[in-house]
Amino acid sequence: MRDLLSLQGLSIQTSSDKRSLTADVNISLVEGEALGIVGESGSGKTLTALSILGLLPRGVEVVSGEINFNGENLLSLEPERLREIRGKEISMVYQDPMTALNPVMTVGNQLLEVLDYHNHEVKNPESHVRESLIEVGIPDPERALKSYPHEFSGGMRQRAVIAMSLLLSPKLLIADEPTTALDVTIQRQILSLVSKQRSRRQMSMLWITHDLGVVANLVDRVAVMYAGRIVEVGTTKQIFNSPQHPYTQGLLASLPVASSRSRSRLASIPGVPPKPWLVGQSCSFADRCQFVQIRCRESLPLLDAQGSKSVACFYPIASST
Ligand SMILES: Nc1ncnc2c1ncn2[C@@H]1O[C@H](COP(=O)(O)OP(=O)(O)O)[C@@H](O)[C@H]1O
Ligand SMILES: [Mg+2]
Numbered sequence: 001m002r003d004l005l006s007l008q009g010l011s012i013q014t015s016s017d018k019r020s021l022t023a024d025v026n027i028s029l030v031e032g033e034a035l036g037i038v039g040e041s042g043s044g045k046t047l048t049a050l051s052i053l054g055l056l057p058r059g060v061e062v063v064s065g066e067i068n069f070n071g072e073n074l075l076s077l078e079p080e081r082l083r084e085i086r087g088k089e090i091s092m093v094y095q096d097p098m099t100a101l102n103p104v105m106t107v108g109n110q111l112l113e114v115l116d117y118h119n120h121e122v123k124n125p126e127s128h129v130r131e132s133l134i135e136v137g138i139p140d141p142e143r144a145l146k147s148y149p150h151e152f153s154g155g156m157r158q159r160a161v162i163a164m165s166l167l168l169s170p171k172l173l174i175a176d177e178p179t180t181a182l183d184v185t186i187q188r189q190i191l192s193l194v195s196k197q198r199s200r201r202q203m204s205m206l207w208i209t210h211d212l213g214v215v216a217n218l219v220d221r222v223a224v225m226y227a228g229r230i231v232e233v234g235t236t237k238q239i240f241n242s243p244q245h246p247y248t249q250g251l252l253a254s255l256p257v258a259s260s261r262s263r264s265r266l267a268s269i270p271g272v273p274p275k276p277w278l279v280g281q282s283c284s285f286a287d288r289c290q291f292v293q294i295r296c297r298e299s300l301p302l303l304d305a306q307g308s309k310s311v312a313c314f315y316p317i318a319s320s321t
Pocket of ligand 1: 045060
């Protein structure tokens with residue numbers, strides 16, 4: 001199957017002092033597929049997502065690589081074409097729903113505005129908008145349409161944003177930690193709602209999170225990011241059952257055990273990730289790795305993109321399957 005989205009060798013730097021923030025990121029998605037990007041805070045997940053939509057903050061830029069979406073190179077598109085794609089073919093949901101909502105406009109009008117912006121051909125916009133709220137499980141949609149965002153709970157706000165992002169049936173939904181600020185019960189509800197919508201619409205999805213546990217039942221494949229690079233990619237099953245990168249193994253070991261009532265952390269990886277621009281030609285995980293060897297400090301392990309599984313490690317953990 002053809003890739004819907006592919007990032008090839010994508011590197012992002014600060015514009016002024018050329019600090020490397022992400023390096024050589026390769027990820028791809030076929031139509032209908034869901035990919036999780038998992039990594040600690042600061043590993044470059046958000047910048048990677050923003051670069052896809054041409055929304056990098058000022059002072060940060062893509063310095064090499066390619067982003068192809070549905071046959072178009074997103075990095076060389078006219079701003080107008082990119083605006084067309086945004087919201088219509090690719091939608092993005094952020095951690096804070098207020099990023100996407102206008103506090104002084106009713107939810108109903110905001111949804112209608114999205115349709116208008118994209119010169120929709122929806123026959124009955126009002127009922128389309130109402131349906132979209134029902135689909136994301138907002139009770140009493142009539143009332144919700146007339147409400148302002150501040151009248152909603154955090155979970156309801158995020159549902160409204162998801163409704164907004166699905167309004168024009170995008171091919172790809174990019175979600176950047178949309179459930180991180182919500183409590184566990186609401187988080188679970190949102191994940192199940194998104195899962196349902198994704199399979200109903202056969203939509204592709206890029207789900208970004210620092211919490212490996214979140215993507216376990218949500219995505220087909222997982223890419224693990226560390227200090228600005230992808231260090232391991234595999235099917236969700238491979239990543240959870242036989243992680244090969246010591247960092248991935250550490251992430252798994254630090255997941256709270258579902259059965260433990262205290263939700264205590266089993267283990268954590270000592271130390272903190274290095275700044276990506278200070279890594280140089282060595283493995284960025286070397287200082288925290290219990291299996292580190294001399295070679296790991298002398299050269300940079302790259303992803304072996306051959307088989308279905310790839311890991312950027314000279315001494316990967318032997319597969320147990
Ligand atoms: N506007 C910016 N200017 C300079 N550095 C930035 C900017 N935004 C993010 N960074 C840096 O880029 C790195 C990656 O950030 P980010 O993509 O937000 O990580 P994540 O989403 O994985 O937490 C971090 O070191 C962060 O400090
Ligand atoms: Mg982020």
